[in-house]
Amino acid sequence: MISHDVHGKTQRDVDLARRISELAAERGMVAEPSAVSRVEVGLDTWDAEEIQPFWRAVLGLEPHPLTDIDLVDPDGRWCVDQR
Structure with a gap:
């Protein structure tokens, strides 16, 4: 996640990533950190x-x-x- 308008990471990127994680967890998806x-x-x-x-x-x-x-x-x- 990156805010292209500021060429960097912002709090809104962090918030969006957390929301995506929440939605994925609600659907039974599991994170795979080793896949990074x-x-x-x-x-x-x-x-x-x-x-x-x-x-x-x-x-x-x-x-x-x-x-x-x-x-x-x-x-x-x-x-x-x-x-």
Whole structure:
């Protein structure tokens, strides 16, 4: 879940995800966390440019094509939102 208008996760995304989980549970669906194929990490930082080199090196990330501060994994496994 991501709010494309702010290029990041908001409380409304969290609320929507929780509601989807509630609806699924009401229908007897069970979560399968092991089936997750993508991980998103949100870093609350005062200076994204300062920490970018570290995360790029550690996780092999590249700049996001649509924002100037987010990083993405070219293989699609990671997305790092630095807000």
